[in-house]
Amino acid sequence: MPRRRKGKAGARKKRNQTSADSKRHKSVQEAAVVGDESPSCSSVLEGDPQRPSATEASSTSQGSWRPLSTTITSSGALDTRSDKGDGSQDKEHSCSSEVPSPETSCTDLLATQLDLLEQFLLCKYEMQEPILKDDMLKIVGEITQDQFADIMKTASDRIEAVFAVDLKEVDSSNHVYNLVSKLKLPNNGRVYAGNGLPKTGLLMNILGLIFMKGNCATEEDIWKFLNMLEVYAGREHFIYGEPKKLITKDLVQLQYLEYRQVPDSDPPRYDFLWGPRARAETSKMQVLEFLAKGGDTVPSALPFWYEEALRDEERARAIEAVRAATGATAGHDITAPASSTPNGV
Structure with missing residues (x-):
């Protein structure tokens, strides 16, 4: 049966019916996040019948991203797809009634495995529980080691593109993994103590917006961008809490x-x-790479910002080389801006 899409009206409901439909800013990757009450991790191992849909990365043109909708479903997994009109939905409905070919069945199986593994990884992160390889193998079923490695990499890449967390093996002898925040935010990216999903992706998007706005973004720019993600000042968000406090107080402090x-x-x-x-x-x-990955492109496809990022990388290497040669201590900020970027980025 075709999956049922959530409408925009669901975003106005409480935590158990939160949804969002993202639209792209002209020059920065925007991912909307939608979700409901936190699932139990055991439901994933048991095979939740309400499995989420597969992630479809949107293609891009140089310097901009096509509209993309990223969803955390009620099962706790990602659903990322390009915005489509009613015609595509009709096509989806009509295709669902066709007899699937062996190739289609294989593709559907792969999509299901990816969806369930994503759901499982996010659930384990949210509950601060270790991720065991044996449990991941139970999720994806009987497949070869090479197939498992490919599925695990794809699932972790898709989570990374939204939440800015990396899947890392933290205990090689027991094959234990964890999703690790790209920035050293408290509580491994959660900011606040307790269970929850990471705030790192939101911060990386804001840093990207500041960068692309000439290294200084107005508060109006920030909230215009966040409103496109259906994140509003003064309105509780099931991942970010009260966003204005998170952004103007916690991340500032x-x-x-x-x-x-x-x-x-x-x-x-x-x-x-x-x-x-x-x-x-x-x-x-690194921020540009995160934005590019979320838009299914590469940093060099955004030449204006790519060249500026390259200049910063070259400058940082030059400073490190001078320090190494002179034995200077690391008491200065090597990532501080060149004189051409007075805004401090």
Whole structure:
């Protein structure tokens, strides 16, 4: 049967009916996140009949992304697909009534395996439980080691493109894995203590927006972007909590963002810049790679920002080389901007 799509109206409901439909900013990857109450991890191992749909990465043109919708379904997994009109939905419905070919059946099986593995990995992260290879093998069924490696890599890549967490083996003797935040946010990317999904992807998107806005984004720019993700100031979000507190207080206090008043502005207006910890823990190139991966493209497809990121990389290498040659201590911020970028990124 064709999967039932959630409408935009669901985004206005409470946690058990949260949904979002993302639209792309002209120059920054935007992923909407949708979800319901947290699932139990055991339901994945048992085979939840309401399995999520497969992820379909959107293709891109140079310098921009096509609209993409990223969903965390009620089962806890990702559903990422290009926005389509009613015609494509009719096509989906008509195709579902056709007798599947062996090739189609194989593709559907692969999609199911990927979906269930994504759901399982996110659930384990949310519940702060170790991820065992044996449990992952139970999810995907009887397949070869090479097939399992391919499926695990694809599932982890799709999660990474949304949440900015990497699947890493933390205990090779017992084959134990964990999803690890790309930035050293507290609680492995959750920011707040307790269970929950990572905030790292949201922060990486904001850093990308600041970068692409000339290294300084207005508060209006930030909320215009976040509203496209159906993330609103003062409205509780099932992943991010109260977003304004997270962005203007928590991430500022953690020094990942700088939130400064525009001089002589009346009424007061504010800008966002990269904070010192963002500059220390990531780079423009890494942020661009994250944005490009989410848009199914490569950083060089965005030449203007790619060239700026390359210049920063070359400058950082040059500073490191000088330090190595002179024996200088690491007391200075090597990721600090060149004089041509006065906004501090």
